[in-house]
Amino acid sequence: MGHTSESTPTVLALSGGIGGAKLALGLYRILEPWSLAVVLNTGDDLIHMGLHVAPDVDTIMYTLSAENNTELGWGRAGETWSFMEQMGRLDGDTWFNLGDGDLALHVRRTELLSRGVSLAEITAQFYQAFGIHAHAWPMSDDAVRTVVQTADGRTLPFQNYFVGERCEPAVSGFSYEGATTAAANQHIIKALADPGLRAVILCPSNPFVSIAPILSVPGIRDALAACQAPVVAVSPLIGGEAVKGPLGKMFQELGQPAKNANVLSHYTDFLDGFVIDDTDGHEADSFGLPTLVTRTLMKSLDDRDTLATQVLAFADGLGGASAREAAGSGG
């Protein structure tokens, strides 16, 4: 596919779904075409009704192409729902909504996978079809599945927890099935080793179920630690809660304060800079690494562009692995 070689990306963004997608969109909007590569979480993929559904892969695609459904907050704008109505009549699963147009992605993805086309290649084809001029790299072509352990002793595939049970069960832990034997998408590993790389941004996504699955794939965490470009994380917490999603609740259930320090603790081995919201400015002293305190709440498109611009400028002022080593040797 010619488009993946249109140019080498200069900014790598790791993102989960909705929340992370906002900053990914800001980065996409302010950067030159093909300068951005988004590393996509496939830990919440599921085989549903025999179809391979990749929620985060598609959320980022709908967001970057401005075809996301802003009313629902997920899925495709202008969606219709005839499929689900009929599926209900046929006693099919209806706990996981699939819009009519959205379904084309899952049917086509499943068909192409069955012919031996890789998830990476399929994703590149889909993003191209949606007119997106950014690289989009699923973390692995192999299945890595986020599993939620609940306080009542169950293990739930992520979507069963997230959609099926509306995040209601208290969590006691997480695992990433298949991770130990999964192969990282080599585009990611190469980009992280590229001396021309400008920055790596961890979008404001859930550390447990959006970023951790990416980091669980062998080689990615090490490549981040060795990356010469600055690595910056934007915290998804604002005042102890995620804008959307169960992160605040998860911290509580795990017996950890829902503080930015506890987000940071997931990334200390590779992070060069941290970005938190104004609301939490008082927490910044304790981090022990450069921190940008700014408005991280993104309501408008302008908010997305502004935060993206600020985060990149912040990253540009930081060193990468060399600076980390220097800081380490000096500490």
Next chain:
Amino acid sequence: MGHTSESTPTVLALSGGIGGAKLALGLYRILEPWSLAVVLNTGDDLIHMGLHVAPDVDTIMYTLSAENNTELGWGRAGETWSFMEQMGRLDGDTWFNLGDGDLALHVRRTELLSRGVSLAEITAQFYQAFGIHAHAWPMSDDAVRTVVQTADGRTLPFQNYFVGERCEPAVSGFSYEGATTAAANQHIIKALADPGLRAVILCPSNPFVSIAPILSVPGIRDALAACQAPVVAVSPLIGGEAVKGPLGKMFQELGQPAKNANVLSHYTDFLDGFVIDDTDGHEADSFGLPTLVTRTLMKSLDDRDTLATQVLAFADGLGGASAREAAGSGG
């Protein structure tokens, strides 16, 4: 499934899609609930985009449940088309239209087949979900596929000929792949041997591509020949053409006059009575078996009911296999 044993059917109708479905609907409307069993052609089933699509099975279902799309002449009433629009963007196949709601049948059928549920059982579930009080029996759970040989030396799966090439290629023959090893649906064999059976009706369907696939399944033709109930065929020709579909063209391309006698020739070994349209009344003398000449064109619901009533009354006046044997021994 309790519903298949609601009662033993008294009338068996063999039918293809659109044309045959009209008479099947008439029979369904005038008979008591569960008195009708429709034997369904699966010769034009296809695996499309990885999904098992069964056009005739679904056409009869939409027709009997009055959910058929009368504007299009096929598919589901009130259909939406988001799926196909999006599939087109993704470079997926678009030559075979699948409506959004219709798609639920194919996704669910494929899912259940992959779990080992039989096509017969799935069909019974679907018809029940659509509130239909008739038995619906796919001719076989095994794949039997109608293949069209063309004058230019190609072999086309039926839907590629019918939809993909709009019946344009001249045909030179037909085959039914998989037929020799397929097992007939045993409900059909049992019903044909049931002394309580009142009549068997061949609906006005294409003999080559709707009825022949059913007859190609080992055991069904013999069971028809042995059937004690009268077997009556309604010719799909009116004035040398089918109301819809390529039958007239097929006869011409095969070098056979598009005459009712050439429809009849497909069924002589088991037929007790023949029904043709008023237009062709002059052909009736040559058939050598009881023939009802009436209006077979079905435009209104009343037309469907009237023809169904007439055909059943006609059958009631005929004998079955015993009469055929007597006629044979006397001839």
